Amino acid sequence: MTFANVILQWFKKNGRDLPWRGTRDPYRIWLSEVILQQTRIVQGRDYWLRFVERWPTAHDLALASEDEVLRMWQGLGYYSRARNLHHAAQQIDQMGHFPDTLEGIRSLKGVGDYTAAAIASMAFDIDVAVVDGNVYRVLARHYGIDTPINTTQGKRLFTELAQSLLPQGMAAAFNQGMMDFGAMMCTPRSPQCSECPLAETCDALHTRRVDDLPVKLKTTQVKERAMQYVYIRCKGQTAIHRRPSGDIWQGLYEPLMIENRPLPSFDGQLTLLRQGVKHVLTHRILLADFWLLETEVKPDLPSDYFWISETDLDRYAVPRLVEHLLDCLAKYTEKTKYK
Numbered sequence: 001m002t003f004a005n006v007i008l009q010w011f012k013k014n015g016r017d018l019p020w021r022g023t024r025d026p027y028r029i030w031l032s033e034v035i036l037q038q039t040r041i042v043q044g045r046d047y048w049l050r051f052v053e054r055w056p057t058a059h060d061l062a063l064a065s066e067d068e069v070l071r072m073w074q075g076l077g078y079y080s081r082a083r084n085l086h087h088a089a090q091q092i093d094q095m096g097h098f099p100d101t102l103e104g105i106r107s108l109k110g111v112g113d114y115t116a117a118a119i120a121s122m123a124f125d126i127d128v129a130v131v132d133g134n135v136y137r138v139l140a141r142h143y144g145i146d147t148p149i150n151t152t153q154g155k156r157l158f159t160e161l162a163q164s165l166l167p168q169g170m171a172a173a174f175n176q177g178m179m180d181f182g183a184m185m186c187t188p189r190s191p192q193c194s195e196c197p198l199a200e201t202c203d204a205l206h207t208r209r210v211d212d213l214p215v216k217l218k219t220t221q222v223k224e225r226a227m228q229y230v231y232i233r234c235k236g237q238t239a240i241h242r243r244p245s246g247d248i249w250q251g252l253y254e255p256l257m258i259e260n261r262p263l264p265s266f267d268g269q270l271t272l273l274r275q276g277v278k279h280v281l282t283h284r285i286l287l288a289d290f291w292l293l294e295t296e297v298k299p300d301l302p303s304d305y306f307w308i309s310e311t312d313l314d315r316y317a318v319p320r321l322v323e324h325l326l327d328c329l330a331k332y333t334e335k336t337k338y339k
Contacts, residue, residue, distance in 0.1 A: 003142070004167045004174060006197050011177030014184065016041070020048060021176070026098040026105075026123035027058045033115045034085050038078050041183075047076060061086065062093035070251055070317035077320060079249060084110025100124050113159075121171035129162035130175040131155075134182025140214030141186060144203030148217045223284050228263060229325050230256040230270075230291045233310070234298050240316060241305040248281065253316040255325070256301065268295025273328040279321045290325045292332065 001009075015021075018041065020032035031051055035044045054072060055061040061069070066086055073082035088108040092098055099105050100123075106116040113131070120126035129135075136149045139158055147154040166174055185192045193205050204210045232239050232255065240253045258264075273290040280286075293299075298307065308316075318326070 003198070003201075004165050004170075007177040007181055008167070008170060008173055010185075010197055011173060011180060015176060015180050016184070019045065024123050026100070026119050027092070028052055029122050030088075030098075030105075030108075030111075030115070030119050031085070033118050034081055034110070035076065037081060037115075039076055043076075047073070055089075058089045058092040058098060061089035066251060067317065071315070074317045075320065075323070079252060079317075079319075081110065083251060098123075102126055102128055118175065121175050125169070125171065127166060127168055127171045129159070129166045129171070130179065131159050131162050132179060132182075134179045134186070135162055136214050137188065138178060138182045138186045141191075141204035141210060142198055142202050144207060144209065144213070146209075146213060146215050148215045150216050150219065221283070224287060225259065225284055226287045227257055227259045228289045228291060229254070229322065230258065230263070230266075230293050231273075231325060231329055232256060232293045232295065232299065234268075234295050234307075236310055237298075237307045238310050238313065239298075239301055239305045239307050240313070241302070243319075244304075248284065249319040251317075252319050252322075254318060254322050256305065263291070266293050266295065266299055267297050268293050271332070273325070273332055277321070277324060279324070286321060288321060288325075290328050292329060 018032075020028050023029065028048075032044070032048050035047050035051070039047075051061075051072060055064060064086065066083065069082050069086045070079060073079060076082070088110060091108055099107065102116055102120045105111060105119050106113070111119075117128045117130045120128050121130065136158055139145065139161055140149065143161070145157065145161075147157055149155070149158060162178075185196055191210060193199055193202070193210065196202065196205075199205055204213050238255060240255055243249045243252050243254060245251075263270075271292045271294070273292055275289050277288045277290065278285065279288065313326075
C-alpha cells in the first residue's frame with residue numbers, strides 16, 4: 001500500500017470532527033486556517049464559532065471596524081493575524097467574490113503558501129499539497145530527512161516531496177489526513193509509534209531518530225524587555241492609549257506604560273499589585289510590574305492617552321499581559337472593598 005493510501009485510510013477512520021470540515025465555503029475554511037495559526041484547536045474552535053456567528057461572510061467582516069475585529073480576537077495573540085484577516089476581507093469584498101485560484105488566494109493579505117494551499121485544496125479541489133509543522137514532521141521521520149525545515153533548501157525539498165505524494169483528485173482528504181496524522185499520531189513528543197500504520201517503512205523509527213527529526217536551525221534571538229504598567233483610577237475613570245505601529249500589539253489598548261525609565265512622581269496613592277510578571281512572546285520575554293494609582297487629580301499624560309469610564313474598558317481590545325493586570329486589579333479591588 002502506498003504512503004498516500006495509508007494516510008487516506010487512516011484519516012477516513014480517525015480524522016477529527018471539526019466544524020469547518022463540514023463546509024466548502026472558502027471564507028469559513030480561510031477563517032479556520034488563520035485562527036489556528038499558533039493556536040490550539042480546542043481554543044480556536046470557540047473563536048471560529050463566534051466569528052462566523054458575528055460575521056458569517058467576508059462582506060460582513062469587511063464592514064466591521066478594526067477595533068471590533070481586534071476585540072473579538074482578544075486572547076488569541078499574534079494580533080497581526082487579525083489585522084491581516086480584516087484587510088483581506090476588504091480585498092475579497094472589493095473583488096466581489098472569494099478568489100478561486102491558488103495565485104488569487106495567495107494575493108490576500110497575510111495568506112502564505114500553506115494557507116493558500118489549504119484553502120485551494122479544501123474549497124476548490126485544486127491539487128496542491130499543504131506543508132505545515134505536522135507535515136514536515138511526518139515526512140522528515142518517515143523518509144529520514146535531516147535537511148533543516150527552516151532553510152530555503154529544506155522548504156523546497158519538503159514541498160516537492162509532499163506534492164509528489166499527493167493523489168490526484170484527493171487533495172482535500174490527503175492534506176487534512178497529513179495534518180491530523182501529525183497532530184494525533186506522529187506528535188512532537190511521545191509519538192504513537194507502536195500503533196502507527198507507517199511503522200514498517202518509517203526510517204526514523206528503524207534508525208532510532210524519531211526524537212531527532214525534523215531538524216530546525218536555531219535562528220531566533222530572544223530579547224528581554226522590562227516595563228511598568230500603571231492603572232490610573234480617578235473618579236471612576238481610567239486612562240488608556242492605542243499602541244502604535246512598529247512594535248508589539250499594534251492597535252491594541254493599554255493603560256499608562258513606562259519603559260526604560262523610573263516611575264514618575266504622582267499625586268495620590270500608588271499600590272504595587274504584582275511584581276516581575278513574566279510574559280513570553282516569540283522573540284521577546286517581557287517582565288512587567290503592575291501598579292494601581294488612585295487619585296483625585298488627573299495626572300499629565302502623553303497626548304495620545306484619553307480618559308474613559310472604567311465600566312467601558314471591556315469595549316477595548318487589550319493584550320494578554322494587560323488582561324493579567326486587570327485580573328490582579330479585580331482581585332485587589334474585591335479584597336479591599338470591605339476594609
